[in-house]
Amino acid sequence: MVSFELSDEQKMVQETVASFAADQIEPVMRESDEQNTIPEEVIAKGWELGLLGGCIPEEYEGFGEELSSLTGLIALEELAWGDLSIGLHLMAPSVLAISVLDQGTEEQKKQLLPTFCEEEYKAASSALVEPYYNFCASALRTSAACEGEEYVINGEKCLVPLAQESENMLVFAASNPGMGFSGVDAFVIPVATKGVSVGEREKNMGIKALSTYPVSFKDCRVSVSARIGEEAGCNFLRLLSRSRLALAALAVGMSRRALEHSRDYATQRIAFGEPIGSRQAIAFMIAEMAIEIDAARLLAWEAAWRCDRAMDFEKEASLAKNYAADMAMMVCDRGVQIMGGHGYVRDNPVELWFRNSRGFAAFEGFVMV
Template sequence: MTVDRLLPTPEAHDLLDLTRELATRELAGKAADFEARGEFPRDVLRTLGRSGLLGLPYPEEVGGAAQPYEVYVQVLEILAGSWLAIAESVSVHTLSCYPVFAHGSERQRKSLPDMLGGELLGAYCLSEPQGGSDAASLLTRAVPDGDGWRLDGTKAWITHAGHADFYNVFCRTGGPGPKGISCVIADAGTPGLQPQKPERTMGLRSSAPAQIVFDGCHVPADRLVGAEGIGFTIAMEALDAGRLGIAACAVGLAQAALDYATSYAQERVQFGRPIGDFQGVGFMLADMATQISAARALLLHAARLKDAGRPFSIEAAKAKLFATDTAMRVTTDAVQVLGGAGYVADHPAERWFREAKVLQIVEGTNQIQRLVISRSLTHPVRS
């Protein structure tokens, strides 16, 4: 189903048309095969980068496409409808470019055109084995080492681990708590940077995360991003926008599941009628469609706040929470509409069901989103 979209410019319409064309030509027929083999689609991401889709929300002067987040999240939605792993990779890469764009030195920012053009793929190293949600307690440490820093520690659940060209590493350079955290960039191939075996995941097998071990990894001094001690601030700024990306992925996945279930319900005949004519199925489809529309509206509202330069972090948390919970409900119901057919890999519904689960976990679990939202209600920040 083609979603009726209100877009700010004719250029945005053209961009979404290009995205649909690329999704049909480069993604749709490849997803199942890559997922089955667990092969990372680096060349596909490079193609998207050369088509301008990896730097959409960044300014043209640094190699981006100067698109508002309102448009960017709709691009992600379309990509996710064809191949979630690709959309999630685009979201993570966009997130990974943020530290250098917003806080990088002039020398560091010279790499932005290659980053945003997809020639350099990024990874975002925040979570650790002993703590994901409690990011302020991270243990990976960087200590002065000659003309740079010596990194030691382990990061976990890293998208693009072993495939990225650069790694944003959030590490402790000072005392305990968030003020002791800094951000450094480590290039792939740096001695002591050791990607581990990919995790055996429920879904997203073509882009399975992995741990990164830093064992005496020497990073030059000029790879510190921003001032020492502001790493936690950089991480949280990036995650606010990253939550919009994951919400968009969830909406796209849910829309694909609804479209497939609706088509199946129109074709599958039982008791002499298409099963979609029975209220038990038709009402499920109606609820799925309504939840997706609500999730999309929350997402676009948060994106428009960001575009307007207004506070959006709480609305981003709401959008991430609702959209990913919706994706889980909708993909579950899509399997139910298909019945036994939904439980086998011959239909994509079972893969979408497995993939939806991770969206409730990444970029802050949905329990963390509820914590963020509830605190904004009970302990509002007063200007």
């Protein structure tokens, strides 16, 4: 049966990351958004927590803990409570690392995983989203044509996090067009590879502190060994579902922060001689925000529980991500409403959370558990 009681290890992770988010991330949230950059020392201290290295076995120079999606969700929720952009930046390498750990060959694991266990943070990117209004993860236009011992990659990607700062990126491309999810493969491609072109940094409405880029591939040739799983290929839907779980947790964490801020404001803001939170309209808003956040969290936890037990979880992960995306928009919109005119002012963090929340409908493949 599903247990709602966290293990001692999970409680420790939750407390440690929550403390880091409150002490290190929250104080620089606004400045990072305004300046479109994240202090290097914050990323360095976050990397010291060992959140990614902790799920990599000792044989690949990790800390030897078993990969747990549920533990990952707990950590991501706390990171996003601090700031979504910083959480995404810190855990961006997880897409490449966990894809290799989950489905890579033994040679790929030995070659790539030790990088994510080093003391210093090293960026790694992932390229899934494409710049088309009808983008669909099961019908990618980026192609991977097999020619002998090589694959030739052609296509366009957008919203590629840390592309310019990364040495390697995990690129998702259709090797068998028309086959849906089963026709998509993942390739580990060095950014410096001939045929890879990283464009200028994108100017986004939200997650402004996280650098994202358009990336184009023109006759980019990579060895067959660059394909995750090599001859067997990868289970793309499983990897995508792991990413959707992570995004759901991030939405929950950010929304929880918006709820807490709105609730505190409603108890302190006095209008006509009483706190505005004592009025039924405001109180019902706050109650509905709390209900939706808890519902989204439980959907994600159920999917993670199934994933950790090697059960089918793809449907549950999709439900969790879609529900959490809608929930985040609703919660942050209500936060702006509760603040009244002050909610529209840049000095108030609810406008930042509102901008960030809008992206969850478009985010895919940014992070993984």
